[in-house]
Amino acid sequence: MARTAEGTSGAPHILIVGGGYVGMYTALRLQKRLKRELKRGEVKxxxxxxxxxxxYQPFLPEVSAGNIxxxxxxxxxxxxxTRCTVRNARVTELNHDEGWAIVQPLAGPPERISYDYLVMAAGAVPRLLPIPGLAENGISLKTVGEAIHLRNHVLEQLEIAESTNDQEIRRKALTFVFVGGGFAGVEAVAELEDMTRDATRYMRKVSPEDLRFVLVEAADRILPEVGPDMGKWTAEQLRGRGxxxxxxxxxxxxxxxxxxxSDGSSFPAGTLVWNAGVKAAPVVKHSDLPVTERGQVKGTEYLTIEGLVRAFTAGDNAAIPDLTQEGMFxxxxAQHASRQAKVLGDNIVRSLRGKALKPYVHGNLGAVAGLGLHKGVANPLGFKIKGWPAWLFHxxxxGLMVPTVNRKIRVLADWTLALVFKRETVPLGSVERPRSDFELAAASDAKPKERAAEPAAEKTA
Incomplete structure (x- = not known):
């Protein structure tokens, strides 16, 4: 049975669902704008x-490749x-009309918390299609855990191929399929192809020619964010790398x-990476918030939720009108999410103080994608940049956008060290199975005892 917590005092309670781009940056904005009120407990x-x-999701392909x-x-x-309450939990249900949410902590029973202002910033999860075998064999690249797993998995596939003479096993292990030709899919296939090529330098049986990377895209082009010409150039560059x-x-x-x-080809693959779209986090379904046909929260240009009061939204789980392009969202x-959060935070402060809200207007600054070490593509403010200059721009x-000075310096240190030392290509799959050796030792210790008990059992019989 859920119990009530939070929001019991007279101070306005702001509930932020999600600690990603929008959630964290909105909270940071509120800390800055409501510093005195938060310190005195006048707002929670x-x-x-x-x-x-x-x-910081744009860096996940580089994490999977071992660059960061x-x-x-x-x-x-x-x-x-530091001035907010952070709950390491999941919101499973929400009723804005009554002002409460059900929160499931990591351990223990769920809790019902009350709130006065809502920020729905739960983000998105992979959009899976009913394709046989996808849920069992695929992996996405939206979390740091998935990036770590994907890196270890890919390197383990190389070790499998290096350690066997079975040609079928080798072909499957050395075949890597990536579905989705957007930023996530293209950067992932490019970074991991670059990493595996480096890894084969230290192998006797596996060469770069043995690797097979396949990028599958349903549309007629990849990287639509950088424009048709740059997308075509990127496809040519990837094909040139095999x-x-x-x-x-x-x-x-x-x-x-x-x-x-669908083109009729059929082959075994040891790796399947799915980056073909996202959908709003499940909590949106379990709420009374208005949603679009695609399941996103209906937002307004003021980053409020359509038809509701004291309710705000932004980011991947929201459909926010793009005032620079009529009829578009x-x-x-990340470019929009981080900037929306500042306006959203300011609008909450305006709402608390009874002032008029301001709309979110942001012109597209362009797009940039990394394609492995020293390779990239970008179109900042309409300028087309390719190759090494684009990689440097990326x-x-x-490097400037990653949050906090601490992280900026650490990322810069990773990149600087990579200029001096070679990339590490050691698989650490055992970190995902930390008890395997312990369980093996326990099983081996139990067997002698079982054998010793057998004669006694026969004698008794």
Missing amino acids: VTVVDPNAYMT SPRHVVVPLRRVL IDVKMKTFLQSAVDGRIEL CPPN RTYH
Whole structure:
């Protein structure tokens, strides 16, 4: 049975669902604008997220390739949100009309908390299609845990191929399929192809020619964010590196690791990475908030939730009108989320003080993508940049955008050390199975006791 907590005093209670871009940056904005009120307890802010950190997702492909340490792309929420209450939990149900939410902590019974102002910033999860074998064999790249797992998994596939003479096992292990030709899919396939090519330098049986990378995209082009010309150039560059780029193609099945595509091709693959779209976090479904046909929260240009009072939203789980393009909505990317959060935080303060809200207006600054070490593509403010200059621009931009000075310095240190030392390509799959040796030792210790008990049992019989 849920119990009531929070929001019991007379101070306005602001509940922020989600600690990602929008959630963390909104809380930071409120800390800055309501510093005195928070200190005196005149306003309360609670941030609820299943993780105790915010992840800078644009760096996940580089984490999976080993260019950046996983710890350096996450920001501890409690360290930066010193005047807010951070709940490491998941919101499972929400009723804004009555002003309460059900929060499920990591351990223990769920709690019902009351609030006065809502910020729905739960973000998004992968949008899976009913494709046979996808749920069992695929992996996405939206969390730091997935990035770590993907890196270890890919390197382990190389070790499998290096350690066997079975040609079928080798072919499957050395085949890597990536579905989705947006930023996440293209950067992931490019970074991991670059990493595996480096790893084969230290192997006797596996060479770069043995690797097979396949990028599958349903549309007729990849990287639509950088424009058709740059997308075409990117496809040519990837194909020049031996990556099979298949457009107007769909994944039809992945049962038992056998990939079947709409173009008629069928082959086994040891790795399947799914980056073909996202959908709003499940909590949106379990609420009374208005949603679009795509399941996103209906937002307004003021970052409020349509038809509701004291309710705000932004980021991946929201459909926010793009005032610079009539009839369009803001794309779900970090560029918009971080800027929306500032306006959202300011509008909450205006609402508390009875002032008029301001609309969110932001012109597109362009897009940038990394394609492995010293390779990239970008179109900042309409300028087309390719190759090494684009890669440098990519690192400069994201190096400046990653939150906190602490993380900026750590990421810069990772990049600087990589200029001097070679990339580490050691698989650490055992970290995902830390008790395997312990269980093996326990099983081996139990067997002698079982054998010793057998004669006694026979004698008794």
